Amino acid sequence: RGDRPPLVLLHGLFGNHGNFQAVARALVRRGSGKVLTLDARNHGGSPQSPLMTYEAMSLDVQHLLTHLGITKCILLGHSMGGKTAMTLALQRPDLVERLISVDISPIPTAALSEFSAYISAMKSLKIPDGLPRSAARQLADDQLRPVVQLPQLRQFLLTNLVEVEGRYTWRVNLEAISHHLADIMNFPTFHKPYPGPALFLGGSNSPYISSKHYPEIQRLFPKAEVQYIKGAGHIVHQDKFEEFITAVFNFLPPP
Structure with missing residues (x-):
C-alpha cells in the first residue's frame, strides 16, 4: 500500500537479510506498509567487493532505491546496518523520511x-x-x-x-x-546534521548506546529520541521481539 514510505531494514556485521524476515512479516501484519530486507555487500547473496566502507554501503542502498523508483524511505539498521543507515541519512537526508538506529551510536565502536x-x-x-x-x-x-x-x-x-x-x-x-574492520568499527565524520526524526533503540543490557554518546547523537541527529528495551542485549530484535516490533511500529509516521 502506498500510504507510508517503504521501510528498509539493514542487518549487522556477519548477518544477512534473513535476520529481519520475522521482523518484516510482523511489521507488515501490523500495517506498516511495504518492507524491504537486503543483504549488505560482501554478505548473503550480494556481490563481493574489496571495498567495505560506510560510504560504499550507503551508495549501494541509494542505487537500490533508485533502481526500485523509491524517492523516500524509512531506514532501520542494526549495528553495522545502523551505521550505514546513519551515513545515508546524513549524506542524503532527502531520501530518508525518518531513521531508526538499533543498538548503535554514531561513534567508533571499541570491539x-x-x-x-x-x-x-x-x-x-x-x-x-x-x-x-x-x-x-x-x-x-x-x-x-x-x-x-x-x-x-x-x-x-x-x-x-x-x-x-x-x-x-x-x-x-x-x-x-x-x-576494512577499522572502517566498520569507526564512523565517518559529518558536520551537517540530519534534520528528520530519529530513534536510537538500544538494549538495556548492551553498552552500544550509552549516555556518553548523547552529545554526538544530539549534534548529528537533533530530533533524536533514545529508547531502551529492558532486558535486551545487542541483538534487540531477537532478545525482545514483541517489544521491538511495538517500539518500531510506534515510531512510524501516521499512515
Whole structure:
C-alpha cells in the first residue's frame, strides 16, 4: 500500500537479510506498509567487493532505491546496518523520511580486537569435503569454540557457512571485512546534521548506546529520541521481539 514510505531494514556485521524476515512479516501484519530486507555487500547473496566502507554501503542502498523508483524511505539498521543507515541519512537526508538506529551510536565502536579474533578463527576453519551438513556445522562449532565462547554468537556466525559443490566455505567476504574492520568499527565524520526524526533503540543490557554518546547523537541527529528495551542485549530484535516490533511500529509516521 502506498500510504507510508517503504521501510528498509539493514542487518549487522556477519548477518544477512534473513535476520529481519520475522521482523518484516510482523511489521507488515501490523500495517506498516511495504518492507524491504537486503543483504549488505560482501554478505548473503550480494556481490563481493574489496571495498567495505560506510560510504560504499550507503551508495549501494541509494542505487537500490533508485533502481526500485523509491524517492523516500524509512531506514532501520542494526549495528553495522545502523551505521550505514546513519551515513545515508546524513549524506542524503532527502531520501530518508525518518531513521531508526538499533543498538548503535554514531561513534567508533571499541570491539576491534574481538572481531579480528573471530575472523582469524573463521579463516582457519578446516572442514573435509563431502561431510554431511550437520557434521560440518558441528565440526565448525567445535573449532570456533575456543575463540567464540558464546554459543549464540557461534550459531550466528555459522549461518554464513555454505556448501558449494561439496566444499564448505564462508558466504561472507572475510578478506574484505578483515581489511576494512577499522572502517566498520569507526564512523565517518559529518558536520551537517540530519534534520528528520530519529530513534536510537538500544538494549538495556548492551553498552552500544550509552549516555556518553548523547552529545554526538544530539549534534548529528537533533530530533533524536533514545529508547531502551529492558532486558535486551545487542541483538534487540531477537532478545525482545514483541517489544521491538511495538517500539518500531510506534515510531512510524501516521499512515
